[in-house]
Amino acid sequence: MTKTSPSEHATAAPVPEASAKATAARSGFRIGPEGWTTLALFGLTVFMILASRLISSGFGSWQQAQAILLLSSFTIVLGFGQGLVILIGGLDLSVGVVMTLGGILAYRWIGTSLVALFWAIPCILLVTGCVGAINGLGATLLRLPPFIMTLATSLIIYGVFLGFTGGQPRGVASPALTSAYTSTFAGLPVILWLLLIFIILATLVQSHSSFGRRLYAVGTSPMAAYIAGLPVRLLIVAAYAISGATSGLAGILLVGYATGATLTMGQSYLLPSVAAVVVGGASILGGRGTYLATVGGALLLTTLSTIIEALGLAEGWRTVIYGLVIMLALLALRENMGIGWALTPKFRNTASRSRPGGAGHKPNKTGGNG
Template identity: 55%
Template sequence: MIETPLQQDQAMPTADVNRHQTAAAADNRGTAKWRPETITTLSVFAISLLLLLCSRFVSPALGSWDHLNTIMMLASFLIVVAFGQGIVILTGGLDLSAPALITLGGVLTTTWIGAAEGSSELLIPAVLLICAAIGGISGLGVVLLRIPPFIMTMATGIITASAALGYTSGTPRGAAPPLLVELMKGELVGLPLILLFVLLFAIAGSAVQSRTSFGRRLTAIGANPAAARVAGIPVGLSTVAAYMTSAGAAAFAGMMLVGYANGATLRMGDDYLLPSIAAVVVGGSSILGGSGSFVATIGGAILLTTLSTVIAALGIPQGWRTVIEGSIILIALLLLRENTFAWLKRRAR
């Protein structure tokens, strides 16, 4: 069939429209690959790398391979604690008992495992279960008694810290089990074991939070608990499991600290409460729950640890260190907000 000139003129705009729609769809597909979570994750790691490179101007010893190993060693504790904290924050809660459970995990490790030769494989899970049970108590208080997470976990933390004080009479005794010392200070094929552990933990933690039904349930609960309950999600049970996970992660971080320092103290967990929350939030997770990425949380932990080592190298007094760290965290939060990315995208156009 031969088209008339009029039909050809009418067909041309349609073809142009189709081409424009196809191009727009391709652009949208390209934009969809760069979700806000992906941009946040890349930004956090980029800022950490930039800070590490700039630290060379502070001291030649900074920014080296040894400095990087030190950062990863110190960040490993925060990464483990922040994983559990992020799981709770994903539900819209907050775990203030983490420092006390870090201490309890460390104390039980030295007094039980350190004094029992050859039984680390059995006692390590026992310590983790005890601490997870304490986290379960916090979860039950939040779910059944409707106590706000802030209050419930604070009370649990105070009771746990007091119990650790009474159990040790103020002086924790014992040494670190060889298994934990090897984890923190050993090497495999020329690489520190702790680096390999962080890599495996990052893969496992990211899978748990983003790829499993457990992680998806927690995300749904944080986004809308009522809708999650209507959808058949066991909101109460999942919430309790989240607090148990956080407590177990904190206890294992205490074990790692014991392996690193070859001993335990009653204040060993105090420095990890605010950084664990900050690492999760700097990583782009919503403090109100419903969204979060563990890979981005790892980036936040590395960023905070790098910042801490650089500030310490400058010899700044502790009070000013806190002010500087808090200011930089606030700036990072403002820069990493989704609205900021949207504004930059509009400016780029």
């Protein structure tokens, strides 16, 4: 945390009692706003898969749905770590390179041996977790802006790749990893079962463990968490370390899927990982979002890009859509704003109220005791 956002002045403005009551009434349902976001994302994904039948007869099938699930497995895994880092108010731009690191190491260490699987995977997760921890230390101890720290580590790691691999990683894709994608268990590819286990575990960690609950506290307000006695720095480093480890895991999976490794294999998964988290309703300021919603975001984005590809649109449009979707999600998720903010006259009132020097600033000084 180098500087608090100026917009905090605006969001901390006294909430009129009426609107507070309205919020109270609305969130009185058992399914919270996050739950609805998740349902909406899954629903939209299913709808899009079914609707894509109109584009091509090969679409909308169970096979295609399976293919989308397989494709989105990497973003789903990456999204957990990225989601935790965004949850504590950071941003991890190194997930692409760390994913490559995981892939290259898996390619090299596991090979055709089945035994190697058991020592290599923990080792890879440890190495990539350490890279993540270094990011966390830079962000906390050195107080570097997270995006700079993570960009810098990714540059350094990339340089190390270049040096050690000479541009072409050597190794063999592990048949065991490949078979996770090709063989099936109970009618589904093995990887999907593994993914399901991962999602369950991750949800437990993020939303139901004391560790996860403390991360929410840190992300909501690092200062309040500090005053409440939480080890804020340690928690932040832990979040980055997990992000490193999940990136490594995604890299291992990618070796199995792509049956190979390149120096840029993880690169294209960085933006989807951020986009999935943000689309899933996490606030980039931290403290909000659930992992299931991130999973929904990942599925939605993967479906979207699959359809774009099928429409024959250039790869660039996919990126454009990622960007626009992030932008819209940011706008829609602003404090006290609905998606239709730009269209409603209410927006103008809010804007003028929070004008600098307006009622929004220094709310603490205005609360009279009358």
